[in-house]
Amino acid sequence: MMQTPRARKEQPVPSATVPRLSGYLRQLQEIQARGTATISSRLLAEAVGTNPAQIRKDLSYFGEFGIRGVGYEVDRLINELKKCLGLDHTWDTIIVGAGKLGTALARYRGFQKQGFNLVAMFDASRAVIGKNRGAGPVLSTQELGKYLKRHHVDIAIVTTPAAVAQTIIDRVVAAGVPSILNFAPIRAHAKKPAIVRQVDLSTELMTLSFYLKKHSSH
Amino acid sequence: MMQTPRARKEQPVPSATVPRLSGYLRQLQEIQARGTATISSRLLAEAVGTNPAQIRKDLSYFGEFGIRGVGYEVDRLINELKKCLGLDHTWDTIIVGAGKLGTALARYRGFQKQGFNLVAMFDASRAVIGKNRGAGPVLSTQELGKYLKRHHVDIAIVTTPAAVAQTIIDRVVAAGVPSILNFAPIRAHAKKPAIVRQVDLSTELMTLSFYLKKHSSH
């Protein structure tokens, strides 16, 4: 039987907290690599560029991981953060679109290292199907439905051209894949309750443009 | 002399509004392509997946672009949004790192189309220098300083390996480039007042992982 270490007020995790945890984890892994055993919220805050109270508050949604008067044990906090983020097991991931971008993502090291298990890649182009782009032979997009019937997939990364991205997302979600990371420049939507995140170059560039306009004398 | 059309209370633009404007612009361009002349905040909200009041409030920070009882004229609103976002002129952009990711970005069409003028690419690898990766011959990273002395650059997109990214960012910022779009998985910092934005695959995947953990029965 699981023991409850202490009565904690169960509060919902603010959505702004979640991406920050990933930043904390990265810094802690660097700190760990440098051989530091213990770190205070003040020093960690300095490393990630935030303030100490933010870190303590973020962590407090998940438990009490520190020692008063001392700080956080680095190894322990890394493990706790991994658990918080669901990185204590692996997630089966596919990439749809094996062009330059899809291939770049497939070859990215940190990927497998953090528990994302790239199990297959798909592409519509004859020229690419069968070639190895980082995860064994690329399969045809036509086989996507068949593949998803036979294999469990947690995350689909979509790096197709914009024109086909929504169709792909519909098919993948209909087949039961619960989450999508979309790089195509479309406002993706899913009827079924799937988690969709958007990575959008245009938006990033336009945001820079907005702040450039204000700071420059153009 | 500029005429002030009406006294508007000058309010600071919330930082959450800016990336949304880019989404509105994209949808409006699709709506325009379909030949629609006028659109209400309700229909636009449906298209981008938000609520009408959000759109009206966001636009209100910049002016009064609509007609009561009617809606917004699509052509007009597109132009106004472009002005708001600083897309009424072009921004000179370089890409540092001409690997798969850098090349994918360079070949992305929407790039030039929205006023981002890719003027040069840089890479450290002998195998790539001199080749065309989408913006004429790739230059050596060693020439970066020299290049920036002679040419004006508004935006540097960094797609180098993590190990060298911070050094590149330091050099580019020191040379006076006012904004950075960083794809390397590091928490980039700049002393000089530069605008830095981070695009981070790890963080996106970990955020999905967090919500997957909650929704799934793993």
Added chain:
DNA sequence: GTGTGTGAAAGTATTCACAGCC
């Protein structure tokens, strides 16, 4: 003394709801 964990306060962002204009 030092540094966490957390209610309370301050600051932002979103949504409501309605006056005013077409």
Added chain:
DNA sequence: GGCTGTGAATACTTTCACACAC
């Protein structure tokens, strides 16, 4: 009647400041 523009209300986030544990 329909829809915008916006102050006011609500919801969410961050920061403060201090009791408490080491």
